[in-house]
Amino acid sequence: MTSLIYSPIKKNATSSGFSIIELIIVLMISGIISSIILPNFSKIHSYAKKNAIIQQGHSLQYALESYFLDQGHYPKSTSIRDLFSSLKEKNILKKEPKNPYTNTLYSQTDKSGLIQYSVNDDTSEYLLQMMGKNNVETLFECNN
Secondary structure: OOOOOOOOOOOOOOOOOOOHHHHHHHHHHHHHHHHHHHHHHHHHHHHHHHHHHHHHHHHHHHHHHHHHHHHOOOOOOOOHHHHHHHHHHOOOOOOOOEOOOOOOEOOOOOOOOOEEEEEEOOOOEEEEEEEOHHHOOEEEEEEO
């Protein structure tokens, strides 16, 4: 049988390989799959960071209450670094948590995941707030 299209490459029964069409189809399928998976991965990653902050908030609340039971008052801290130092000094906090957004220790200048702590010495009340991405959303808030 003669071919209608002349091809300088002769095919024999033992030649193997992929045609351009097959490669294009594989690339298109890969692109479609990745366009479905990548946005979901981003959402899962963001959700995990939020949950880490909420879990750390509960742990910090527990540590504050333990400090109160031991000392009769809440830590008088002006910064989050002082708060963690007070809790570590009394062996209530073993190690300082890391900010999931920056993967460094928390500080007062965090652009995301900021922790705000204040205590009223007269009423022995405290307020603990833990913020989310870009410090826009309050993810965890507790007081006594």
